[in-house]
Amino acid sequence: MPVRGTLRTPNLRRVQGSTVGRSYAAEGWAPLSTSVFQHTVAAPAIFAGVGVHTGQHVRVSIRPAPAGAGVTFVRTDIHDRDNRVPALGEAVTQTRLGTVISNGAGVSVATIEHLMAAMAALGVDNAVVELDGPEVPIMDGSAEPFVQMLDRAGLREQDAPRRFIEILETVEVTEPGKRASLSPAEQFEMMFEIVFDSPVIGRQIVDLPVDETSFREELSNCRTFGFAHEVEALRQAGLARGGSLENCVVIDGDSVINPEGLRRPDEFVRHKALDAVGDLYLLGAPLLGRFEGVCAGHGLNNAIVRALLARPEAWRYRVLAEDLARTG
Numbered sequence: 001m002p003v004r005g006t007l008r009t010p011n012l013r014r015v016q017g018s019t020v021g022r023s024y025a026a027e028g029w030a031p032l033s034t035s036v037f038q039h040t041v042a043a044p045a046i047f048a049g050v051g052v053h054t055g056q057h058v059r060v061s062i063r064p065a066p067a068g069a070g071v072t073f074v075r076t077d078i079h080d081r082d083n084r085v086p087a088l089g090e091a092v093t094q095t096r097l098g099t100v101i102s103n104g105a106g107v108s109v110a111t112i113e114h115l116m117a118a119m120a121a122l123g124v125d126n127a128v129v130e131l132d133g134p135e136v137p138i139m140d141g142s143a144e145p146f147v148q149m150l151d152r153a154g155l156r157e158q159d160a161p162r163r164f165i166e167i168l169e170t171v172e173v174t175e176p177g178k179r180a181s182l183s184p185a186e187q188f189e190m191m192f193e194i195v196f197d198s199p200v201i202g203r204q205i206v207d208l209p210v211d212e213t214s215f216r217e218e219l220s221n222c223r224t225f226g227f228a229h230e231v232e233a234l235r236q237a238g239l240a241r242g243g244s245l246e247n248c249v250v251i252d253g254d255s256v257i258n259p260e261g262l263r264r265p266d267e268f269v270r271h272k273a274l275d276a277v278g279d280l281y282l283l284g285a286p287l288l289g290r291f292e293g294v295c296a297g298h299g300l301n302n303a304i305v306r307a308l309l310a311r312p313e314a315w316r317y318r319v320l321a322e323d324l325a326r327t328g
Contacts, residue, residue: 035157055242057133074131082107121147123155147216165316167182167288187288189208189210199254220274
């Protein structure tokens with residue numbers, strides 16, 4: 001029987017950086033979630049909302065799943081074929097303005113990244129996500145509503161050790177002007193940089209260790225964003241049909257048109273980091289490693305997931321409960 005316990009949470013010391021972002025230094029060591037045992041939700045987390053792209057109203061129920069099951073989405077509105085879609089990197093079939101996963105029967109679930117980020121940060125290893133439509137509701141455009149719903153549902157520890165994916169060698173993917181990489185580190189760290197011509201955004205950088213505390217405080221409430229001049233073209237392409245000022249930061253020229261303004265001066269890059277946390281959780285386990293994204297999006301995030309899985313020598317599963325047992 002493994003030794004029960006948790007790893008020490010680091011004492012995070014804020015390091016003042018430039019106006020385009022902050023960084024953190026961690027005194028001590030901790031992965032994304034500090035428990036060495038798997039967790040599922042203690043009770044169903046039930047909510048509803050509108051899909052940002054489809055505009056459809058969708059009801060969702062996050063239910064417990066057995067240890068080792070991982071996260072699976074189930075389309076309860078589909079009955080004539082396989083309606084289960086595993087939340088894994090190889091299931092990603094579309095990455096334009098969101099992450100879409102599909103199964104072999106052609107059943108898909110869109111815009112999963114914010115919910116996946118919340119589950120990654122809070123340490124939900126196993127869950128069944130039932131929804132009666134094609135897209136996870138956008139809520140307010142951030143991960144905070146999902147964090148709050150998972151908090152209300154609570155988590156239940158399971159009698160199985162948590163496996164982490166430990167990065168052993170650097171893996172990198174590039175596109176013109178864009179880069180994503182995973183490299184060895186003793187905790188989950190993230191650096192994200194964006195550069196936009198818009199004076200509202202400009203160049204922004206965020207660099208921090210990602211654990212439950214830092215995610216809650218630094219990333220979870222940062223919203224998705226878009227440009228007013230692109231809205232009509234997106235809707236003609238079947239996208240952004242549910243988008244509004246209630247679920248998206250909208251930039252028009254040199255200003256943000258949302259009445260409440262920004263939640264943080266660098267909300268834009270922090271939201272991109274939030275997206276990456278969710279996209280990387282499609283590896284199927286929490287990370288021990290450093291992710292760096294430069295002008296990356298969902299496509300490059302998925303590309304680095306696939307590139308890592310294609311190089312088995314660059315990573316290994318690490319069971320921290322076994323490490324603790326060996327050290328007494």
